[in-house]
Amino acid sequence: DIQMTQSPSTLSASVGDRVTITCRASQSISSWLAWYQQKPGKAPKLLIYKASSLESGVPLRFSGSGSGTEFTLTISSLQPDDFATYYCQQYNSYSWTFGQGTKVEIK
Amino acid sequence: EVQLVESGGVVVQPGGSLRLSCAASGFTFDDHTMHWVRQAPGKALEWVSLISWDALDTYYADSVKGRFTISRDNSKNSLYLQMNSLRTEDTALYYCAKPPGDGYDWPLDYWGQGTLVTVSS
Numbered sequence: 648d649i650q651m652t653q654s655p656s657t658l659s660a661s662v663g664d665r666v667t668i669t670c671r672a673s674q675s676i677s678s679w680l681a682w683y684q685q686k687p688g689k690a691p692k693l694l695i696y697k698a699s700s701l702e703s704g705v706p707l708r709f710s711g712s713g714s715g716t717e718f719t720l721t722i723s724s725l726q727p728d729d730f731a732t733y734y735c736q737q738y739n740s741y742s743w744t745f746g747q748g749t750k751v752e753i754k
Numbered sequence: 755e756v757q758l759v760e761s762g763g764v765v766v767q768p769g770g771s772l773r774l775s776c777a778a779s780g781f782t783f784d785d786h787t788m789h790w791v792r793q794a795p796g797k798a799l800e801w802v803s804l805i806s807w808d809a810l811d812t813y814y815a816d817s818v819k820g821r822f823t824i825s826r827d828n829s830k831n832s833l834y835l836q837m838n839s840l841r842t843e844d845t846a847l848y849y850c851a852k853p854p855g856d857g858y859d860w861p862l863d864y865w866g867q868g869t870l871v872t873v874s875s
Binding site: 648681683685690691696739741744747 | 789798799800801804813815816849858859860861862863865866867868
């Protein structure tokens, strides 16, 4: 199975900060990567698909990049609503896998 | 409006069985592959299984292969997960989720609110 490793596990930041989360795949997944945001007690929400495509309705401060084995999610200016846990997910193979999550906390 | 409503989660003893259901509405159910994803308390998301629109293809995570069976009834707009030989590590919130279309190269754009399965003696 393809393993997905996110870093950091926890990130402390302030409103207005630029935030970057990294996701590494154990083998190439081309651009078959998605990013999700999850808030406590809620279902995950799709933010980015195919590594860099913004899901409809998602604010433009979110962006994704990368291909192959290394990917990043960037929030250009962190807003109060963005404090949450973020997961990457590969959908390249028939055994999908998620990263372990990155919790973005208030500094 | 797309809605996915899971049900069937209860407390069950190790070794027991359970069937989860997901009622879908607001979209053409048989145009879409469907998935189950779970999340143990305080842990990361874990993909469990997927089923093609016509139920001809199914795939499972290694952790549930041979114990869980995914199925669907397109006439009832419903997705199911039959869970046998349950283990304590299967304790989780189980989500039903859909991609934007058929096929396997899609992310998950709609999720239900989940149903809680607790495996405990």
